[in-house]
Amino acid sequence: MQVTYTSKLPDTLLKELELVAAKLKTSKKDVIAAALTHYFEELKKAEYIASFKKAKGEPEIIEMAEEGFGDYSKLRLKNSSD
Numbered sequence: 001m002q003v004t005y006t007s008k009l010p011d012t013l014l015k016e017l018e019l020v021a022a023k024l025k026t027s028k029k030d031v032i033a034a035a036l037t038h039y040f041e042e043l044k045k046a047e048y049i050a051s052f053k054k055a056k057g058e059p060e061i062i063e064m065a066e067e068g069f070g071d072y073s074k075l076r077l078k079n080s081s082d
Contacts, residue, residue, distance in 0.1 A: 009017070021028045 017028050017031055021031045024031065
């Protein structure tokens with residue numbers, strides 16, 4: 001589903017948008033969609049990193065990671081002997 005959205009941009013940003021769209025031979029809409037998609041992915045990545053930094057040093061998290069690594073090591077050893 002697509003929804004029409006109207007917004008105002010500063011002149012400098014609009015001119016840059018027009019230049020990029022022309023250079024890429026695509027629509028301004030497609031440039032905006034790609035830019036927003038990239039921006040949202042970066043936000044998710046930053047949240048993910050922040051959650052790991054927050055969990056760093058928590059005993060329960062360390063224990064889970066160590067248990068998971070043990071399982072991973074067993075699988076690697078099993079697969080290398082096959």
